[in-house]
Amino acid sequence: MRNAWLGPLLLILTFSATARGITPQQAQDRVGALRAELGHHDDLYYRKAEPEITDAVYDRLKRELADLEQAFPAAAAATSPVEAIGDDRTGNFPVFRHRESMLSLEKSYSEVELRSFYARLVRQLGRGDVTCVVEPKFDGVAISVTYERGRLIRAVTRGNGVGGDDVTANVLTIRALPREMRRIAPDGSPNPIPDVVELRGEIYLPLAEFARINREREAAGEVPYAHPRNVAAGTLKQLDPEEVAGRGLAIVLYGWGAWEPAAMQPESQQEFHRRVNRWGLPGMGNYRTVRTADEMWTAVQGFGRDRRKLAYPVDGAVVKLDAVAGQRELGASDHAPHWAMAYKFPPERTETRVKVISLQVGRTGVLTPVAELAPVKLGGATVSRASLHNRAEIARLDIRAGDQVYLEKAGEIIPAIVGVNVARRPTESRPFVFPMVCPVCQTALVGEADESAVRCPNDGCPAQVRRRLQHFASAACVNIAGLGPATIDALVTRGGLKGLPGLYRLRREDLAKMGLGPGNSSDRLLAAIERSKQAELWRFIYGLGIPRVGSVAAKELARRFDGLEALMAAGASPDSTGIASTDGLSPALASALATFFAEPQNRTVVSELIACGVRPGQVARRP
Ligand code: IVH
Numbered sequence: 281m282r283n284a285w286l287g288p289l290l291l292i293l294t295f296s297a298t299a300r301g302i303t304p305q306q307a308q309d310r311v312g313a314l315r316a317e318l319g320h321h322d323d324l325y326y327r328k329a330e331p332e333i334t335d336a337v338y339d340r341l342k343r344e345l346a347d348l349e350q351a352f353p354a355a356a357a358a359t360s361p362v363e364a365i366g367d368d369r370t371g372n373f374p375v376f377r378h379r380e381s382m383l384s385l386e387k388s389y390s391e392v393e394l395r396s397f398y399a400r401l402v403r404q405l406g407r408g409d410v411t412c413v414v415e416p417k418f419d420g421v422a423i424s425v426t427y428e429r430g431r432l433i434r435a436v437t438r439g440n441g442v443g444g445d446d447v448t449a450n451v452l453t454i455r456a457l458p459r460e461m462r463r464i465a466p467d468g469s470p471n472p473i474p475d476v477v478e479l480r481g482e483i484y485l486p487l488a489e490f491a492r493i494n495r496e497r498e499a500a501g502e503v504p505y506a507h508p509r510n511v512a513a514g515t516l517k518q519l520d521p522e523e524v525a526g527r528g529l530a531i532v533l534y535g536w537g538a539w540e541p542a543a544m545q546p547e548s549q550q551e552f553h554r555r556v557n558r559w560g561l562p563g564m565g566n567y568r569t570v571r572t573a574d575e576m577w578t579a580v581q582g583f584g585r586d587r588r589k590l591a592y593p594v595d596g597a598v599v600k601l602d603a604v605a606g607q608r609e610l611g612a613s614d615h616a617p618h619w620a621m622a623y624k625f626p627p628e629r630t631e632t633r634v635k636v637i638s639l640q641v642g643r644t645g646v647l648t649p650v651a652e653l654a655p656v657k658l659g660g661a662t663v664s665r666a667s668l669h670n671r672a673e674i675a676r677l678d679i680r681a682g683d684q685v686y687l688e689k690a691g692e693i694i695p696a697i698v699g700v701n702v703a704r705r706p707t708e709s710r711p712f713v714f715p716m717v718c719p720v721c722q723t724a725l726v727g728e729a730d731e732s733a734v735r736c737p738n739d740g741c742p743a744q745v746r747r748r749l750q751h752f753a754s755a756a757c758v759n760i761a762g763l764g765p766a767t768i769d770a771l772v773t774r775g776g777l778k779g780l781p782g783l784y785r786l787r788r789e790d791l792a793k794m795g796l797g798p799g800n801s802s803d804r805l806l807a808a809i810e811r812s813k814q815a816e817l818w819r820f821i822y823g824l825g826i827p828r829v830g831s832v833a834a835k836e837l838a839r840r841f842d843g844l845e846a847l848m849a850a851g852a853s854p855d856s857t858g859i860a861s862t863d864g865l866s867p868a869l870a871s872a873l874a875t876f877f878a879e880p881q882n883r884t885v886v887s888e889l890i891a892c893g894v895r896p897g898q899v900a901r902r903p
Pocket of ligand 1: 417598617
């Protein structure tokens with residue numbers, strides 16, 4: 281969730297308006313407050329992978345601090361976050377020291393800034409034409425991958441730049457990253473293989489994979505992820521490599537640290553890219569070579585224009601001096617090289633009106649508030665709804681029906697409301713009051729005062745039943761053709777269908793009573809329901825909607841258990857760690873099963889499904 285730029289933005293605007301008139305004491309106070317705030321956001325971003333604010337707001341805060349520290353050097357401290365590299369070490373992995381420290385990039389936000397970077401290169405190198413490469417700026421997690429004599433031996437996150445988390449086991453699950461460099465290039469010539477090379481790059485989540493994960497989450501009644509970067513970061517820091525393997529992370533290599541022997545280093549960034557390709561490693565296919573400031577700006581804009589067509593998340597472009605000799609000449613500060621500059625694309629933003637705030641009851645009973653919007657174009661698509669996530673989010677932004685709101689593509693992918701244009705608020709508007717009872721079944725809602733999630737605890741709530749049936753019957757689960765949302769709605773509201781087993785007890789007369797037959801369509805539906813009894817075991821497991829068990833985990837479980845009875849027996853055993861040790865399941869999966877089967881009604885559902893004649897087909901089991 282990335283939002284709430286408006287509050288800090290207003291602060292910044294107010295601040296810059298008075299910046300020139302502030303006293304050293306005020307500057308000192310503000311510097312302290314900014315450092316604390318940035319520290320908090322660094323923790324959320326780098327270590328928890330759950331940022332609360334957009335990158336643009338973060339960067340503005342950092343700039344404000346940088347400006348203040350420049351204007352009031354006395355207020356600056358040796359450890360200012362302006363100069364520091366965000367530390368991503370979690371404490372959950374051994375820390376490994378990089379051979380050569382891992383730097384970040386200087387960032388720019390305007391054409392003027394970027395052109396002045398190029399002008400500085402020309403000035404400092406004393407030449408009229410300076411060749412640069414322009415690369416997409418991948419939005420993921422920085423990584424250093426070490427190959428020793430052509431063999432991948434280690435992968436480490438940036439950490440504090442000096443040393444980072446050793447996430448080798450997780451990175452080894454990325455199929456597109458070969459463990460061995462190719463010794464012979466595709467043209468038959470031998471490839472030079474360095475004794476040791478630290479290849480630097482980015483681990484990211486391809487957009488198709490991000491969409492797949494979110495489709496699964498939505499089908500499972502869970503709130504979709506807002507940003508592929510956070511999913512990539514969260515996944516990379518998982519303790520169980522099998523879970524990492526289930527998420528299709530990818531990697532791109534765009535630079536290097538140590539290179540031994542040093543004499544073998546490439547002489548240009550372009551040559552580096554060629555070598556990576558010849559080694560058969562995932563390199564930067566999509567870069568431009570430019571020789572003037574105009575060419576550079578055209579290339580940067582080109583990436584901005586095309587970024588929606590790319591298969592990976594891109595949040596900007598990076599301009600790098602091509603010649604390594606020139607790079608050495610220009611050197612680096614302690615956090616970024618002087619020969620490269622990132623340009624961040626401006627977020628796409630627009631304004632629209634909230635028609636109404638509606639509440640969706642998910643499969644597990646969690647209520648998600650959704651803003652129904654006056655349709656508006658944003659980033660090439662028409663947006664008419666935006667999730668408000670939870671009640672804390674509504675309270676924080678004070679979003680009300682009738683409000684004119686700022687809509688932004690959070691993470692450049694999913695539209696999010698990031699603020700309210702309070703000046704255009706209707707005079708009669710009132711704060712949104714979260715209901716005390718479920719809007720569908722009127723059961724009193726539950727949720728701790730300090731928890732943002734509010735649930736309808738009624739397992740039989742028609743909204744939950746509908747969602748559970750939708751998920752179960754979907755093509756991703758047991759795939760009952762003809763059982764779409766409208767039919768499910770009719771079965772629940774008019775036919776009194778209360779759960780999954782009821783599907784298998786439906787008779788032609790029941791459908792007829794609901795006006796769904798008799799006729800071909802109801803016969804076809806009954807045949808499809810009957811056929812689904814033979815669906816593969818993993819589809820049933822996934823269809824049960826066990827929290828945290830998506831299709832990947834369901835397949836894993838189906839390989840380990842003979843059938844639904846065995847799964848339930850293992851899940852109902854009182855000691856979840858017992859399951860983990862006997863069956864080799866990850867503790868997270870074991871505890872998900874244990875929690876689910878601890879509920880008597882879940883055990884009843886599975887027993888009834890079995891009693892109804894559900895006999896899932898088995899997929900190949902692990903020997
Ligand atoms: S070069 C010494 N090239 O963006 C230069 N970085 O916001 C090191 N990034 O820390 C980085 N795409 O994690 C480089 N084509 C690219 C990049 C890239 C994404 C990341 C990298 C860097 C961050 C700065």
